[in-house]
Amino acid sequence: MTPSTPGTPGTPTPGTPGTSAPGTGAPGTPGAAGAQLTGTASPSPVCVGEARPVDTDAFLALIAAATPNDPLPPILGQILSFQPGRPRRPLSHGDMLCLVARDTAGRPVGALLGGVPKWVFEHPLCAGTVLPPKLRERVSTIHAVVVDPAHRGRGIAGKLIRAAERRLWQAGYQLLTLEHPATLTPFYEKLGYLSDEELIMMLPGADLLELEAEGLLLAVKPLSNEVKMVTVPGAPARIVSGILPGCHVSATMRFHNGRLTS
Numbered sequence: 001m002t003p004s005t006p007g008t009p010g011t012p013t014p015g016t017p018g019t020s021a022p023g024t025g026a027p028g029t030p031g032a033a034g035a036q037l038t039g040t041a042s043p044s045p046v047c048v049g050e051a052r053p054v055d056t057d058a059f060l061a062l063i064a065a066a067t068p069n070d071p072l073p074p075i076l077g078q079i080l081s082f083q084p085g086r087p088r089r090p091l092s093h094g095d096m097l098c099l100v101a102r103d104t105a106g107r108p109v110g111a112l113l114g115g116v117p118k119w120v121f122e123h124p125l126c127a128g129t130v131l132p133p134k135l136r137e138r139v140s141t142i143h144a145v146v147v148d149p150a151h152r153g154r155g156i157a158g159k160l161i162r163a164a165e166r167r168l169w170q171a172g173y174q175l176l177t178l179e180h181p182a183t184l185t186p187f188y189e190k191l192g193y194l195s196d197e198e199l200i201m202m203l204p205g206a207d208l209l210e211l212e213a214e215g216l217l218l219a220v221k222p223l224s225n226e227v228k229m230v231t232v233p234g235a236p237a238r239i240v241s242g243i244l245p246g247c248h249v250s251a252t253m254r255f256h257n258g259r260l261t262s
């Protein structure tokens with residue numbers, strides 16, 4: 001997919017009002033709300049970049065610590081052993097985004113793993129249809145973001161997340177999602193995410209894809225002006241509008257018996 005060109009009419013530019021959720025900064029923009037995160041410790045001079053083969057063990061250990069109940073797919077180690085290269089940018093490893101935050105000595109002290117959400121292939125409204133190839137180039141998810149306990153509270157997670165948003169935006173992605181415990185709602189709100197118990201997305205034919213994450217909240221951030229989070233009377237959560245052509249929620253729509261009606 002061709003990345004959106006900054007400055008092209010009708011396309012999102014980081015910093016353009018309306019590019020992201022109200023009251024928040026655009027993806028990765030200096031001065032975005034997330035940049036104001038403050039911790040008790042002093043800011044850490046880390047550098048965020050793609051995970052390299054030499055980072056494999058540290059990357060896997062960090063991500064595994066963040067997802068103790070969710071064993072890492074063995075293929076992740078193999079993927080990381082490939083040198084990220086220019087042809088794959090702005091993502092680092094095929095469809096996946098593997099970022100690390102390095103301290104001044106070059107040691108990884110934080111990691112972020114992004115990629116295509118599983119539901120794109122597995123949800124009954126998507127599996128076996130023409131939708132997965134279309135959605136996989138528009139929707140991405142942060143599977144895990146983690147910072148070494150000794151380095152927390154210094155804005156490192158914020159830096160990793162904004163770097164991911166910037167790369168995904170450059171790659172033409174329109175929506176970023178993630179799951180998080182309710183305790184982290186203020187953290188993600190500051191970064192411009194909207195959290196709900198459900199994620200509802202309008203698909204072709206006004207079908208509504210509804211997702212829940214057991215014991216967690218689902219957070220979303222539009223990366224494009226095309227995509228909006230719309231409040232619809234009667235709906236249990238805001239609805240993602242505009243993720244595919246013809247899938248815009250109109251002002252006259254109402255939510256009734258699990259469907260949108262005009």
Ligand SMILES: CC(C)(COP(=O)(O)OP(=O)(O)OC[C@H]1O[C@@H](n2cnc3c(N)ncnc32)[C@H](O)[C@@H]1OP(=O)(O)O)[C@@H](O)C(=O)NCCC(=O)NCCS
Pocket residue numbers: 037038039040065066144145146147148151152153154155156157158159179180181183184187
């Ligand atoms: C969550 C995590 C990634 C934050 O990393 P970090 O580099 O310390 O985050 P930042 O410095 O960018 O932001 C710190 C802010 O997050 C808040 N925060 C971090 N962890 C929190 C928690 N468990 N509960 C509530 N708030 C938390 C801090 O209070 C701080 O808020 P403030 O700016 O209002 O003071 C880190 O605590 C971590 O690795 N946790 C374990 C893995 C995890 O839970 N990952 C997220 C899964 S969705």
